[in-house]
Amino acid sequence: METRRLGRTGRDVGVVGLGAWQLGADWGAVDESDALAVLRAAIEGGVTFVDTADVYGDGRSERLVGQVLSSYEGLTVATKMGRRVEQVPENYTAANFRAWNDRSRRNLGVDTIDLVQLHCPPTSVYSDDAVFDALDAMVDEGRIAAYGVSVETCAEALTAIARPNVATVQIILNAFRLKPLDEVLPAALAAGVGIIARVPLASGLLSGKYDEHTTFAADDHRTYNRHGEAFDVGETFSGVPFATGLEAVRRLAPALTPGTTLPQFALRWILDHPAVSVVIPGARNPAQATANTTAATLPSLTPAQHTTVREVYDTLIRPQIHDRW
Known part of the structure; x- marks a missing residue:
């Protein structure tokens, strides 16, 4: 699999990774044996980057990742912290960071976590020097090798990028969410x-x-968060109304190259942007995990295919979501 530099971590990772949210919770039931099979299939298919969080199944996802981590070499594991408490800036403290980090290290079975990301914190947190001083101290202590942020909005991403030691920014980017390109x-x-x-x-x-x-x-969450009842609605269908998304898919279908599936097309579209280090699709079974990795082997999309994505976005989706995130 093609590799790219994971920002300021200094690590190289395969361009298709694995998002492990669905292995913990919020996507319907996934039993432990199936979850472990997904992880192994992804890694054996070339995945070297796995993304999880301490709240996915209240630590279940981290523990499952930890079970397979010791069996493979060359993996980079990222987790996230911050969503275990009420989302107010006052809870983003050095003491809480250490407590959350201790729990994640136990779940993953490691002394040092490769990458820890703030998990879509309140917007003001990105401008708080004390928060980033605390994260720098955790790097110095060897608790974490690097840190980044997971954001909801482009404005939050730009604030984080200006921080000298932020290694990565995790953001929603897909054929229905084009604003980060700007x-x-x-x-x-x-x-x-x-x-x-x-x-x-x-x-x-x-x-x-x-x-x-x-x-x-x-x-x-595609049932219970359709309107943002549990967390930011942008995390469910990228904030696109379901009916709009279905129509957009129908309009994209004619642009597919024969023999290429829509998921492969969508992942390849993301990988065609050189600023992207890694894309992290989820998978609920080994076949999905393996199919996702094949996107890295496909040729770049043609200019006409990229134009189709832009036209579908501008016509259907931009008026509904572009200014929100």
Whole structure:
């Protein structure tokens, strides 16, 4: 698999990684044996970067990643912290960071975590010097090798990129969320900050498998967070109304190269942007994990295919979401 530099971490990672949210919770039930099989299939398919968080299944995802971590060499594991408490700036303290970090290190079975990211904190946190002083101290102490941020908005990303020791920025980037292309990706590339592209398939909309009759389990965020009831609505279908997303998929379909699936097309579109270090699709079974890795072997999309993505976005999606994030 092609590798790229993961920003200021100094590490090289495969361009297709694995997002492990669904292995913990919020996407319907995934039993432990299936979750471990997904992790192994992804790694054996060339994945070297796995992204998780301390709140995914209240640590379940981290523990599952930890179970396989010791069996493979050359992996980079990123986790996130900050969502275990009420989302007020006052909770982003050095003491809390250390407590959360201790728990994550136990879950993962490591002394030093490769990359720890603030997990979409309140906007003011990105401008708080004390927060980043505390993170610098954790690097000095060997608790973490590097740190980054996971953001909701492009403005938050730009604030973080200006920080001298922020190694990576994780942001929603996909064919239905183009705003990061305007300023965030150029700024990250110029600063040497890695971009981790999350929600690359728009919560499955870009799988092409759904229609107006599709339903999701009650414990799946695509049921209970359609309007932002539990967390930022941008995390569910990238904030795109479901019906709009279905129509957008139909308009993208004619642009596919014969033999290429819509998920592969969508992942390749992201990888065509050189500022992206790694894209982190999720997978609920080994076949999905393996299929995702094949996107790294596909040729770049043609200019006409990129134009189609832009036209579909500008026509259907831009009026509904562009200014929000």
